[in-house]
Amino acid sequence: MTMQDLMFYFFAALTLLFGVLVVVNPFSRNPITSAMFLVLTIASMAGLFVLLHAFFLAAVQVLVYAGAVIVLFLFVIMLLDVKEEERRKLKLAGLITGVAAVAAVLGIFLKVFSLGRTGLAANAAAAPLEGGTAPLGKLLFTEYLLPFEILSVLLLVAMVGVILLSKKDLR
């Protein structure tokens, strides 16, 4: 067991733990708590990205998700001033069916992975990829130029839409 593997288990455990806390969150009914755990999940995941040598994406992940997206969440939660909600009655039947469905999906996933039938099996011939920033940028501006440009349009559209939506009187 190398250092790398240890780190993997460490970060994977953290990611999953924080993920569970985002969803289940036994400490508080306050969405802020979930948001904070989401930040931690993202950060742990960035660690996993680093282990995968995707440094650029790790940085972007933290920058965009932790630095912007979740701050936005916090903003909204604060703006809405969601009260510390009274505990709503748990819908047991719904919960059980939901968990069962998710468990089914998970079961299928795990079975597929264990059987190695994904068609995604590691390409033994290919050397593990060193994800540098420069090759990624090169790819982005050559092969993926059109999607990249379309993405910019999407961002513009989202911007316009959000500005419109946040006008006071929404007609």
Add this chain to the structure above:
Amino acid sequence: MAWLDNLSATQQFVLFSAIKIACVIGVLMPLFAYTVMAERRISAWIQDRIGPNRVGPFGLLQPMADGLKALLKEDFCPGHARKIYFWLAPAITVIPALLTIAVIPFGSKLGNQSMVIADLNVGILYTFGIVSLGVYGIVLAGYAANSKYPFLGGIRSSAQMISYEIAMGMSVIPVFMLVGSLNLSAVIGYQTGGLFSWLVFKQPLAFFIFMVSAFAETNRFPFDLPESEQELVGGYNTEYSSMKFAMFFMGEYFNMIASSAMMVTLFLGGWTLPFFGLDQPATTVGMGLLHIGIFFGKVIALLGLTIWVRWMWPRFRYDQLMDLGWRRFLPLALVNIVITAVILWMRS
């Protein structure tokens, strides 16, 4: 030091990293303390006052006294505050500031160890990522206090930081276009060989935007709106006292130091000086220490500038602040990128 050579590479890495981290923190804490001290003295000098001069010779022990006071004061927590976040917020403010420093090369070489804690090849992106986390401390502080002035301060601050992060990020892109790497050591390497290879001379506009944005990011004057005492009583840290307040303070000054270090690295040649061959990696321990000294000299000079700025300018209004960020700096930075790109393209 034979035992050192017997250690495996990993063990060496862990050992030296630990030593470096300890040293950096060991330097940073006094630096913080004496920056505060310096600020008080300089402000007094500028305003023609005396300033703290009672504790120790020339008041040099004043920071110790302050720290002791902060530690010994009652740790008061308002009843209506959200406890966990109220406790968490100061810590969250300090940590990112410290983390930022990890990628900054504060010297060339000491022995065969390069004087940087983590020589990441996406160094600057890492910095920005960490800096962007700094918002949380302030937002949470504002939220946790559960009263209106801190809340407004928190909201203002986060909006301000997010806005200026963009201008800041945009302003440094030309730097990396010139250097061709995101690695900060590479940036320093690029600035060797003459005074005018310093990026501050090649990218004065970028430097300017970066510096002003850094003031805004660290909530320093003239952009200290989150804590503008006259409007918000003190902003997000209104409800804080004792050590928790000191931690916010610490966070602010760490941020200042980190941003100054960043500016030194990106624009002012880092640990290099264009004379006496000081711009080449050190071969002897003495040279290494000299490089560290040069670096600190530059950082301290920039800190002085920051402090000076604080007492020279009036505070901006909030809308002016936003206007400046979005409608002046962002377009300017974009234009700068385009111009740099065109020049590079014509040269190639």
Add this chain to the structure above:
Amino acid sequence: MKEALPWLILFLPLGAAAVITLFTLKNRELSAKLSIGAILTSFVFTLLFIGIAGWEPSQKELSANWLSVGDLQVDFGLRLDTLSLLMLLIVTGVGGAIHVYSYGYMHEDRCISRYFASLSLFTFSMLGIVLASNFLQMFIFWELVGVSSYLLIGFWYERPSAADASKKAFLTNRVGDFGFLLGILVVWASLGSLNFGVLEGLLARNPEALGALATAAGLLIFCGAMGKSAQFPLHVWLPDAMEGPTPVSALIHAATMVAAGVYMLCRVFFLLSAPALEIIGWIGGITSLMAALIAVQQDDIKRILAYSTLSQLGYMVMAVGVHAPSPAMYHLTTHAFFKALLFLGAGSVIHALHHEQNIWNMGALKSRMKITYRTFLLATLALCGIPPLSGFFSKDEILAAASHHNPPLFALAVLVAALTTFYMFRLVFVAFLGPAKSHAVEHAHESPRAMTIPLLVLVVPSVLAGFWGIEHLYSRHFGIAGDAHATSWFGHLFAPLNHSPLAALLGLGAVVFGWSAAWHLYWNARHDPLPEKMGVMAKILRNRFYFDELYAGLIRYTLDLVARWTDAFDRWIISGLVVKGASGGAELFGRGLRLLQTGNLQTYAFLLVAGVALVLFYVFG
């Protein structure tokens, strides 16, 4: 040039109608001139074409591919032979005269542009019927004629009676047209073509091609003629159509549109079997007699002429029925001239008397409207069949044919001839001669030139058409050996006496009898003496045999019955079973589905995940 002329003749009036409707509605003068110009140009072009190509053009059909559905090929074709060329002359010639006349008659009307647009549209449709080279094309123009006739009868639509009359005309025509359409379908189904030329060739080679359907097809097609030419029992619309402006009555309901039925019968004469012709003949005869009888007791000058028209149309149809299409067309031609003249004369009178139409309010117009009186009298004489006027020859030919083929119809025809003379001279004696019977008469004076000139123009063919050898043209077209080609016009005058003395003599006798009766009863009469003398009979005649009432009753009864049935059907089957059943089913289904659509995001998410699980299981599991 030769090919282009017929197309121009056909489409000039349409162009005029389109231009007037689209551009010149505001400019009344220009509209009128456009319309008149179009029809006169058509007339000139027709003459030109006949001059160039002769009566039997070498190329009998000009056609352009129009539509092909399955194995049905329909050409848009123009059929050019003696029949159509003569009809062209009549339609454009008489029509032109009437257009000019309208210009004077309608001068004060506000909507003269609309009037002339409709008139041009009508002319176009009529020319279309005349030139049609196949059934489908003819049917389309047939309907167009119906539409434009509707527009013209209802021209003064603000009058309820005019609006009703136009509706009546249209609906009655629809009944006939339905039969016509069925007939066309029968022909197409059994012979596989709609082209007249092709059909004629087919039937000439194999007269039995239609087989058992021959009579049915013939009679169904005759239904169309029945509607357009107002034959019993679909005659009711024609008298009511007199609600339209008088020139319209002259053009449509005397000279052209009503002639379309007869023309069509002659055009498809080769299709009609002997039994069908028998029935056609009798229907023509009955119409003729009935209309003549009704005309005897009418007071409205235009109605008298309308029934006279009916009667004469019956004559023509009867002629077709006695295997004599050529005389039928001949009579159609001469009748077009003098009946148009009569109507225009009547219009002139009505115009002079400020829309007074009752002949018992007229009288003593002879001296006040000299031109009108003289032309009207000449036309009357022509209608009655006084030699040597045109009517004499055409009527005599019909009588001769009838006497040859069907003696009972011949007797009927002679009776009608006597009645014709009687009611026409009743009209002349009461309206033009005798004492003035109202104030309006005293202020009456001759109509403007635009109206009198067409009268004078029309007098020429009315009087002389008998000497132009038109009958020979028709005979040649129908392949009947022209008998006794008289060498001189003098010989021509006495030809009828030579080849069928009985018919000629009886016809003349009937005229003399009718005239004396009219003179006896109506010379200087102030009131109609007949109702006193004939009592109930006169009342029945006056009320037109109660046809309208009969139809109204019949239709109301039938309609009520049908309505009750459909109401029950709608209430119980459509609304009850189908609609309520469908809506009930949909609602039940919806209720079921509504259980699924909770609006709760969670439920949807659950279903989505379950679906994903299923799909994944299907793909990988």
Add this chain to the structure above:
Amino acid sequence: MQVGLQHYLVVSALLFCLGLLGVIARRNLLIIYMSLELMLNAANLAFVAVSRFNGNLDGQVMVFFIITVAAAEVAVGLALIVALYRKRQTAYVEDLTTMKL
């Protein structure tokens, strides 16, 4: 056992299902939204891992796109939630079952 693609994929699958569970089971719109982000991140992880172990950068490009789209999506979604909250004063899905505002 050497950590390989399978390990990362299992982590990714677990995270994905966690997000899924959050979407199904939680009733606060904001938390549902966060769970959605978890799912997106799980996908990102899978992409990066596959990219790494197959020596192909396309996966990383895809992650880049996903992050961008997610940012846009969050902005729009949160704006909608705010608008919704202004009208209804609730962020609980069981109170938001009618389509009309």
